[in-house]
Amino acid sequence: MYDIVIIGAGIVGTAVARELSKYQLRIAVLERNNEIAGGATKANSGIIYNGHTARAEKLKGRLTLRGRQMFEELCRELDVAFKPVDMLIAGFDEEDDAAIEELRRRAETNGIAGIRVLSREEALRREPFLNDGVRSALLNPGCGIVDPWEVCFALAENAAANGVEFRLNTGVTGLAPLQGGIEVETAGGTLQARAVINCAGINTDLINRMAGSESFSILPKRGQYAVLDRSARFQISHIVAHCKSEKEKSVFLIPTLHGNVMIGPSMEGTEDRTSKKTTAGQMQKLMKSAHKISSRIPEHQVIRSFAGLKAKCSAGDFLIRESEVMSGLIHAAGINNPGLTCSPAIAAHIADMVASMFSRMGLALERNPVFNPQRERLVSFKDIPDGERNEWIRRHPGYGRIVCRCEQVTEGEIRESISREPGACSVNGVKHRTRAGMGRCQGGFCGPKVTSLLSEELDRRMEQVLFENNGSELLSDSMP
Amino acid sequence: MMNQRTLSCIVCPKECALEVSMLDKVVTYISGYSCERGRQYAHDEILCPSRIITTTVSIEGGVCKRLPVRSSSPFPKERINEWMREVKELRVKAPVQVGEVLIAGILGTGTDVISSKSVAQDQ
């Protein structure tokens, strides 16, 4: 019997897994997809918010403030890149002036240091690409940028190193109460656990239904993004947004860790829980919204657009609580923006809930004496100084062969990304772990090479290599 | 019976417009070409349309996985599928030289199947 089964290997599931691996617990994470971080985590802005708009009366607000405090330390432990970036919220008319003042007041209440309103000139000096019509801007220091999937991979790897089991392609099909726990039915057999933590993102309400309750529902929202080429003549040094009311959200212009500018998200409600399609209409809306901030965005330099589903909850706040119908079940539902920022705080919060649940069962959580909080990043050839490259290649010859020319990713990195635990299982898994295929050619050149490396490392035939999930084979068959 | 056909030459990117006059099934006059190859193409395209056919076959022990091959001269296009089937039976071992005949006189025609690349043995 497992002590803990976690449903879902997104940012919340992996953060909870890693947090609970600090204790002597037998833990399994079940992921229905072939890759971790495949849901909302992947289609995320990557912004770490400082909580300037957080509302203390809401759980989400409290967790944002706490999550922000925890985030950099977490990134240090997991050797994940964190780039401190200030946010600039620009206003373009009189109504905006009032909105900016309102934002400033709320930020002050939340104790955000250094927040101030910039004049038009100062705003333009800091961000020359802003439209000329800018009236003022709120400078909101203390935000940051990460690669959301990198945080998730790092959490998962660290959790796995501390004993957590990851089971991919293992969707949950049913839950049943059990003496002192829960029986979890999956596509790959039945598991038993003392506690089950529902971190199923967009499908948390379906898991709730399996437990016999319809106490909440998830309203999926589709967010679309566009990414500009790194060499586009459009660079920004702040996260930039247009100040708008809570209802009418602005898109963000985001300087990513890798020198691209990302634009998004546009948001729309959707019934379809599986479709991550982009649409011409939303892309137009996205660009229109972005052009209000800067009309100089080079639309023709978009190298990639994508969409993701976000899990808004009917409750209107994060819903983190024990199930009212099945003992041992904890929900972490409706974790929408800023869920990434909150993730370490959510994990700590859930660890507290597990501790109290276990104490009710007469069990105590014992510290894992061999817990290692550290994880090392995948060494990227691009980041090795010239003078040290030969020594590295001598020890790891695969680092001498560049596979992805646009992002300068080597064979060594790709093989390493596949062999890690849990490692890349597909072309997209390699892409998100190494950036191979993320550049301007979008895998046109490196795709065939990445496919053959996956074929070798996973010991599968080329035509069995997956683009991402089961059923996404890239090639149909070999030619005579 | 006299008749006339207009063709677009495919010999080179110049794409000359060719006019072919025929009496019954005999070509009597060709115009519009600007080289001998074009005149020959017009003639053949009426009587027996033929193409250079190219494909790849697997190769063992070479520095690459596939060997590009071709017909040594234009081959009747009606029989392309037969040609493909026959060629796909080829089993080639490195080394091989460019121009090396892999199938002589394929399907009883006068054209050969030749290698269009030299492939050295993998060391």
Add this chain to the structure above:
Amino acid sequence: MERFELAVIGGGPAGLAAALEARQNGIERIILFERERELGGILQQCVHSGFGLHLFKEELTGPEYAERFIESVRQSDIVCKTDTTVLEISGDRTVKAVNAADGFMEIGADALILATGCRERTREAIGIPGDRPAGIFTAGSAQRFMNLEGYRIGKRAVILGSGDVGLIMARRLTLEGSEVAAVVEAMPAPSGLNRNVIQCLDDFGIPLLLSHTVISTIGKERLEGVRIAQVDSRMQPIAGTESLIPCDALLVSVGLIPENELALQAGISTHEDSHGLAVDERMQTDAEGIFACGNAVSIHSLADYVTVQGRLAGRSAASFILDRRGRTELEPMYQDGRHTAK
């Protein structure tokens, strides 16, 4: 740092011709970098015929055409670094490169020739909305999978774009037993050569849908179909003309873009619209001693023309180097006073 007179970046038709021409014009220390294992560049995957009509007056396949130059390079003393990626160049003509055998290297040269070719525009670059499943390829990567790796990329394909690569892939897929449901072209006329429309589509009865485009891709994991629509003269889809073509592969063949990342990093100028390197009549870029040729300068319709341009760049680089060599050899003589300046 090892020094060469000339470093050529790229071992495709442009780079091969440039290196050979420079050698024939008296340049002795030449190094050529190629990232693939074999020389020849994209010609190696162009197994169809149609190359060499201008230069050799015969119809060759891509690999045959490449081999004529590769053989000459092999017989010369040009140093070829294959399987080697150039990471960076700088205006003072140093080159940083890496491979598994030699590791990281830095070399200096009196002149550089950039022959870095081009890349394909992707579905993202033209903004096709819809799902992002497996089964969507650029025509060139499909060509590589088929002709170099030996795999079929789908059972039923739609090809977007009637440029020569798209047309040639339509025939290639058909010959290898995949069905090509249609070639879809937004313009009112095919953009490839007429000879390719005849040989690649008409010969096989493949439909060419002019003034049509793909408006979305459908499929959760693997592509299941594409929606197409007729477009008006401004390339906008016309309402009411949409239809669905079931297919498991979409090949996107919507143009080529000069690949000049190395040059851009070194601050060398490109044309903003075409992305091609800006060169003078001798193929010199705005960085002294750095020349360019082939598709890195502009997209050529024929490899033969690329060769011709490569030769020009090779000759120009040679005279640049010889000019400098002449000056440096004369310098000591000035000093001992036996000669007066010319």
